[in-house]
Amino acid sequence: MVRPFIVTNTNRASILMSDESTVYTKLGKEFSEHSGVDHSANEYARLGGFVHINTAENFYSILKRGIYGIYHHVSEAHLHRYLAEFDFRYSNRCDLGFEDAARTEKALKGLEGKRLMYRQPREAAHA
Numbered sequence: 001m002v003r004p005f006i007v008t009n010t011n012r013a014s015i016l017m018s019d020e021s022t023v024y025t026k027l028g029k030e031f032s033e034h035s036g037v038d039h040s041a042n043e044y045a046r047l048g049g050f051v052h053i054n055t056a057e058n059f060y061s062i063l064k065r066g067i068y069g070i071y072h073h074v075s076e077a078h079l080h081r082y083l084a085e086f087d088f089r090y091s092n093r094c095d096l097g098f099e100d101a102a103r104t105e106k107a108l109k110g111l112e113g114k115r116l117m118y119r120q121p122r123e124a125a126h127a
Contacts, residue, residue, distance in 0.1 A: 003027055017053050059090050 002023050007030065010016075016031040018024035020038045028034025035051040037043045045052040063086045067074055074082045092098040092106060 017051055017056075019053055059086070062086060062090060 006016075006027060010031075012030060013032050015033040015035065016024065016028050018028070018034070018036045020036060020040060024034065024036065028036075035046070037046055037052060044054065063083070066086055066089075067082065071082065088107070092103045098106070
């Protein structure tokens, strides 16, 4: 059930890092390499910290708190938009050297040449 989402959104040349869930055992063979950590054995990082899933768990934690705390509900139709927003927030956070002014400037730069419309004008109900 997880496989279709992973293989359509991930480069197969990637190294798949996972926890001990059996979902990833067979799936890992489709990637260039598969490494995992065993949380049930209190293992959270291995090989000098190279093998871990802490980044993914951290991102998911922030996403979950944002959805529950800000939006309360998201529709599947717009999920990609919410994910893009939280990806931007995570990739441009203070820990990476982005203060509010720099983050705002980068967000506004991403708007240049784009027009935000929920519907195309010819589809508007009041037209």
